[in-house]
Amino acid sequence: MTFDALDARLLLLLTDAPRLGVLECARRLGVARGTVQARLDRLSADGVLTGFPPELRLDALGYGLTAFAVLEIAQGRRGEVAEELAAIDEVCEVHATTGQGDLFVRMVARSNDDLQRVIDEVVGVPGVRRTSTSIALSTPVAPRVRPLLERIAQG
Amino acid sequence: MTFDALDARLLLLLTDAPRLGVLECARRLGVARGTVQARLDRLSADGVLTGFPPELRLDALGYGLTAFAVLEIAQGRRGEVAEELAAIDEVCEVHATTGQGDLFVRMVARSNDDLQRVIDEVVGVPGVRRTSTSIALSTPVAPRVRPLLERIAQG
DNA sequence: TCCCCTCTGGGCAGATTGTTCATGATGATC
DNA sequence: GATCATCATGAACAATCTGCCCAGAGGGGA
Numbered sequence A, B: 001m002t003f004d005a006l007d008a009r010l011l012l013l014l015t016d017a018p019r020l021g022v023l024e025c026a027r028r029l030g031v032a033r034g035t036v037q038a039r040l041d042r043l044s045a046d047g048v049l050t051g052f053p054p055e056l057r058l059d060a061l062g063y064g065l066t067a068f069a070v071l072e073i074a075q076g077r078r079g080e081v082a083e084e085l086a087a088i089d090e091v092c093e094v095h096a097t098t099g100q101g102d103l104f105v106r107m108v109a110r111s112n113d114d115l116q117r118v119i120d121e122v123v124g125v126p127g128v129r130r131t132s133t134s135i136a137l138s139t140p141v142a143p144r145v146r147p148l149l150e151r152i153a154q155g
Numbered sequence C: 001t002c003c004c005c006t007c008t009g010g011g012c013a014g015a016t017t018g019t020t021c022a023t024g025a026t027g028a029t030c
Numbered sequence D: 001g002a003t004c005a006t007c008a009t010g011a012a013c014a015a016t017c018t019g020c021c022c023a024g025a026g027g028g029g030a
Helices: A005-016 A022-029 A033-046 A078-086 A112-123 A146-152 B005-016 B022-029 B033-046 B078-086 B112-123 B146-152
Strands: A049-051 A065-073 A091-097 A103-109 A128-141 B049-051 B065-073 B091-097 B103-109 B128-141
Touching: A005 A022, A005 A033, A005 A146, A022 A033, A033 A049, A065 A078, A065 A112, A065 B091, A078 A091, A078 A103, A078 B128, A091 B065, A103 A112, A103 B128, A112 A128, A128 B078, A128 B103, B005 B022, B005 B033, B005 B146, B022 B033, B033 B049, B065 B078, B065 B112, B078 B091, B078 B103, B103 B112, B112 B128
Parallel strands: none
Antiparallel strands: A065 A103, A065 A128, A091 A103, A091 B128, A128 B091, B065 B103, B065 B128, B091 B103
């Protein structure tokens, strides 16, 4: 499985203008249309490119608050707890981590009251021992992959 | 600015099949093509829908390790530190938070050695006081918005 | 040298896009 | 109750793009 500069340039292009057609991509990259099609197919087949999910500004949707929680889990109940967390709509991301905590959770909410409710729900999951939460005040660097792609593209 | 069930259903549809054409969306939603077009335009104009970035599996790209760091920052140097962090390619996300730490960082790396290097780079940013890092062992819930959309769509 | 793989450039029929228009339905305003 | 603005519909148009096919060229490895 290879990933060359052309792949990276293609993905960068699609990052900037994701609903671009194959033909237009080919033009901008200076390659044949079939090449772009083949690359996209291959990237998908290899599992590198898993999709183009819509990127939403949750705050514009009413979910203006983001909070993080570190959960300490009772012995051997991690999987079970993770499942319960996944069932909570406002839980947007869960990682199992090394270190002080066992699970790391990102969640969103509409208001302070709403956040209180979500947090209660999260820490109320059976198997959760100790928790510590903090609220995101701002996001200096929003989730991104661009720099890595640019490096591969020899930007 | 409104966001109704149709908008949510449209976005869900695009979540599942992002490179779907407008016409096909219209068919599946059972509405006229112009309606879908208008909705997409409006969502973009309103800033709710900011794009369709390609979703990559970084591990398939060689970046198999994800780590989190909580940084305590020297008084009044948060902005400055955030800028420095943004300049590090492997830093994929930074949040300013309340609570024990001041900045929360997500980063990726190719290997343990590589991670060591990245961490050194991060904690070496001038203005960073104390740090604590942990490695993501698994990701039970990958970043998602789906449940919230489904709720709005009255799923 | 030969083989394999990829990229290229072309062509084809069929589908899709952006756009515009007139027509209803809905709901708010006066 | 009448009027107006807003939004969805369905249809039409030319232009473009898609998926698919093919033959040929070039580079790398056996």
